[in-house]
Amino acid sequence: MNRAPSFELQLSREIRAPRERVFDAFVTEAAMRQWMCPRGMTIPALEVDARVGGGFRLTMRSRDGDQFSAVAAYREIARPERLVYTWQWVGEGMPNIETLITVAFAERGGATEVRMTHTGFPDQGLADSHQEGWGSCFNRLADLLDPRGTAASVALLGDARSTYTRTARMGLAEKGVKYALESCGPGSPPVAELHPFDRIPAFRDGDMRLFETSAILRYVEEAFPGPSLLPQNIRDRALGEQWVSAINSYMYDAMVRRYILQYVFRKNDRAVIEGAVKDMEKQLAALERAYTRSFLAGQQPALPDYFLAPIVGYLEMFPESQALLARCPKLMRAHAAIKERPSWKETQP
Numbered sequence: 001m002n003r004a005p006s007f008e009l010q011l012s013r014e015i016r017a018p019r020e021r022v023f024d025a026f027v028t029e030a031a032m033r034q035w036m037c038p039r040g041m042t043i044p045a046l047e048v049d050a051r052v053g054g055g056f057r058l059t060m061r062s063r064d065g066d067q068f069s070a071v072a073a074y075r076e077i078a079r080p081e082r083l084v085y086t087w088q089w090v091g092e093g094m095p096n097i098e099t100l101i102t103v104a105f106a107e108r109g110g111a112t113e114v115r116m117t118h119t120g121f122p123d124q125g126l127a128d129s130h131q132e133g134w135g136s137c138f139n140r141l142a143d144l145l146d147p148r149g150t151a152a153s154v155a156l157l158g159d160a161r162s163t164y165t166r167t168a169r170m171g172l173a174e175k176g177v178k179y180a181l182e183s184c185g186p187g188s189p190p191v192a193e194l195h196p197f198d199r200i201p202a203f204r205d206g207d208m209r210l211f212e213t214s215a216i217l218r219y220v221e222e223a224f225p226g227p228s229l230l231p232q233n234i235r236d237r238a239l240g241e242q243w244v245s246a247i248n249s250y251m252y253d254a255m256v257r258r259y260i261l262q263y264v265f266r267k268n269d270r271a272v273i274e275g276a277v278k279d280m281e282k283q284l285a286a287l288e289r290a291y292t293r294s295f296l297a298g299q300q301p302a303l304p305d306y307f308l309a310p311i312v313g314y315l316e317m318f319p320e321s322q323a324l325l326a327r328c329p330k331l332m333r334a335h336a337a338i339k340e341r342p343s344w345k346e347t348q349p
């Protein structure tokens with residue numbers, strides 16, 4: 001066995017639960033199964049013998065079916081303050097090293113601060129990759145123990161009136177992911193911290209940060225269980241991506257920036273509005289032709305529909321776009337169906 005105990009990682013997280021409960025979640029099989037693998041993975045096999053001298057053997061499975069197993073041996077179990085155990089990946093292609101995990105549990109006014117130190121990595125890259133993995137596990141630990149569920153870790157920063165914020169909220173709602181909505185506008189200090197271009201929405205899952213609505217929803221799609229946000233087959237997924245890209249690249253500019261915002265901010269610049277209406281006419285006609293089935297990329301609503309619906313919601317409010325929408329019966333039928341969904345109703349600005 002190789003030992004190269006020179007690199008380590010440290011992670012701490014405050015969890016809104018009593019210390020005993022948090023400690024027990026580290027040594028109880030039923031609880032460990034629910035959190036001891038990164039988001040998007042499952043634990044098909046786990047055996048735990050929670051005694052000093054005992055240990056556990058855990059297998060994680062990715063969405064693609066790849067399996068990774070690790071064995072651990074308990075060195076110290078001092079409930080509810082401290083836990084020490086070894087950690088070693090087993091199997092071909094895995095780092096053949098025994099590392100050491102120390103977890104300290106401290107009371108913090110009704111919550112518990114968990115501090116994990118994982119030592120013994122032969123290089124910083126391996127330590128960093130474990131840091132990301134454990135960060136994701138800690139998100140799941142918080143989901144499990146915190147009364148807010150996933151909203152303990154998952155936050156969306158944005159303004160309920162923004163179409164992109166609403167798209168992200170609809171995706172989260174369709175997926176059944178609870179989140180905290182941190183109300184803030186483009187360029188506000190909390191957004192600037194997460195978004196280099198100062199737009200909304202921005203997204204946090206514990207230490208993990210993202211910006212760009214389609215990236216946020218791709219993460220949500222893969223990291224959480226729940227109904228898929230994507231169209232159902234290869235062709236429709238590509239078609240869905242095509243419409244998301246077209247909305248981002250062309251339609252948002254004409255429909256939102258140059259049209260809706262003229263009214264919302266009462267600028268009423270006729271030249272800008274008329275230029276936008278000309279572009280929108282072409283865009284809406286292309287969308288209308290695309291509805292060969294109930295929704296943009298299939299018989300079920302999916303990502304492209306959640307990108308379009310908040311924009312159409314505004315287009316319904318102003319005169320030129322009302323006239324254009326009247327020429328789009330298929331689009332409006334799809335929009336009416338979206339408006340019946342809880343994800344639309346619960347994200348009203």
Ligand SMILES: N[C@@H](CCC(=O)N[C@@H](CS)C(=O)NCC(=O)O)C(=O)O
Pocket residue numbers: 162163164165186198199200201211212213214248
């Ligand atoms: N491509 C970005 C676009 C985000 C975006 O443009 N958001 C608008 C609000 S709906 C915004 O922040 N606008 C402020 C600005 O343009 O300064 C995404 O997909 O999230």
